[in-house]
Amino acid sequence: MSLRKLTLALSAVAAMAATSAVAKTVRIGVVLPYSGGAAQFGEQIDRGMNLYLNQNKDAFGGHEVVIVKRDSKRPGGDIAKNAVQELITREKVNLLTGFVFSPNAIASAPLVTQGKVPMVIMNAGTAWIPSLSPYIARVSFTMWHAGYPMGQYAHDKLSCKTAAIGFTDYPPGKDSRNAFTKGFESSGGKVLEAIPMGGPREVPDFTPFFQRVKNAKPDCFYVFVPAGNHSVAVVKTYTNIGMKDAGIRLIGPGDITQDTKLQSMGAEADGMITVHHYSADYKTPVNEAFVKAWKAAYGDDTTPDFMGVAGYDGMAAIAHAISAQNGDVTADGTMKALKGWSFDSPRGKITIDPDTRDIVQDSNVHKVVAKDGRLMIEVIDTIPQVKDPCKALKIGKCK
Numbered sequence: 001m002s003l004r005k006l007t008l009a010l011s012a013v014a015a016m017a018a019t020s021a022v023a024k025t026v027r028i029g030v031v032l033p034y035s036g037g038a039a040q041f042g043e044q045i046d047r048g049m050n051l052y053l054n055q056n057k058d059a060f061g062g063h064e065v066v067i068v069k070r071d072s073k074r075p076g077g078d079i080a081k082n083a084v085q086e087l088i089t090r091e092k093v094n095l096l097t098g099f100v101f102s103p104n105a106i107a108s109a110p111l112v113t114q115g116k117v118p119m120v121i122m123n124a125g126t127a128w129i130p131s132l133s134p135y136i137a138r139v140s141f142t143m144w145h146a147g148y149p150m151g152q153y154a155h156d157k158l159s160c161k162t163a164a165i166g167f168t169d170y171p172p173g174k175d176s177r178n179a180f181t182k183g184f185e186s187s188g189g190k191v192l193e194a195i196p197m198g199g200p201r202e203v204p205d206f207t208p209f210f211q212r213v214k215n216a217k218p219d220c221f222y223v224f225v226p227a228g229n230h231s232v233a234v235v236k237t238y239t240n241i242g243m244k245d246a247g248i249r250l251i252g253p254g255d256i257t258q259d260t261k262l263q264s265m266g267a268e269a270d271g272m273i274t275v276h277h278y279s280a281d282y283k284t285p286v287n288e289a290f291v292k293a294w295k296a297a298y299g300d301d302t303t304p305d306f307m308g309v310a311g312y313d314g315m316a317a318i319a320h321a322i323s324a325q326n327g328d329v330t331a332d333g334t335m336k337a338l339k340g341w342s343f344d345s346p347r348g349k350i351t352i353d354p355d356t357r358d359i360v361q362d363s364n365v366h367k368v369v370a371k372d373g374r375l376m377i378e379v380i381d382t383i384p385q386v387k388d389p390c391k392a393l394k395i396g397k398c399k
């Protein structure tokens with residue numbers, strides 16, 4: 001072929017590619033709590049999403065991205081479900097994201113199946129949620145990523161022979177209780193009691209529950225509450241009723257040592273052990289750059305936490321799914337692109353398991369240490385690249 005013919009042929013291919021990748025508007029519905037006690041979570045996730053968007057304007061394959069936000073207000077499911085209905089039918093969104101509270105994702109699952117609109121979950125952690133619809137993928141965690149290894153670690157490394165559990169009484173709390181129990185008892189420990197401690201909406205007075213645990217004298221007390229103001233109240237109550245002096249060790253998923261709340265917990269948090277997949281204190285180049293950019297954007301006195309990083313990573317997943325389709329953004333194309341997606345996140349390597357559409361990531365053992373006048377998280381052990389143990393072990397609704 002002559003040079004001229006080759007040039008013409010290449011121009012024709014380029015022209016075809018340009019028409020098939022014509023820019024489209026992609027509408028993303030975001031459902032998060034923007035009012036009430038949980039508004040702090042909406043703000044974290046928003047900030048994570050915005051940081052990714054601002055740093056990666058070209059990551060969406062030339063498409064215009066329109067974000068349509070709705071306030072889910074409460075964890076009860078009904079308001080989020082109405083918002084999802086409206087986002088699908090009236091706002092004609094191409095995909096949905098956000099979802100802090102499990103009941104909100106659970107109530108919305110049938111709508112995303114009927115409407116064929118993919119949902120990328122940025123927090124809600126009840127393990128079996130992605131099984132509710134083939135159009136759900138999750139970039140956050142399951143309650144088993146932390147609860148199950150915490151149970152094993154408590155028995156094997158913290159010398160806890162007995163434990164009590166306190167949990168917020170709704171789906172992720174029950175899931176976290178089950179995860180810890182399975183890890184702890186299959187390692188040889190014994191759970192003395194598991195106490196439901198009120199709902200996710202209001203912070204209860206934890207004193208009567210904790211007093212019951214103090215009287216039962218377990219070696220370890222495993223607590224799940226949905227982060228935020230609940231977690232500060234947990235550590236304060238533990239301190240106030242003298243459980244540390246009584247030799248009872250407070251442990252849990254990293255929700256109870258959330259980065260944004262750590263400095264409000266007081267000196268007694270020093271030495272607490274939790275298991276989680278993220279802390280702003282991780283000493284890796286990717287995370288240090290992320291935290292620096294976060295502080296530059298939102299202020300030196302702010303910090304990302306596990307919800308902020310999920311907003312950031314979730315937007316990276318969405319950008320990948322949109323740009324990978326090179327043209328029309330369809331539900332099936334989005335799900336195909338999300339399955340197997342992998343990313344060098346501030347938390348470390350993450351992948352969406354193509355079989356379960358759930359996240360695969362390191363579970364890290366965190367120790368709270370007092371250093372330079374502040375409390376911080378030190379990673380003292382790592383279980384690499386954990387697939388949701390609930391689904392891997394085929395337990396209960398994860399079968």
Ligand code: PHB
Pocket residue numbers: 100101102103123124125126172225226227255
């Ligand atoms: C949830 O509702 O699934 C949930 C909320 C807050 C957390 C963890 C899980 O910290």
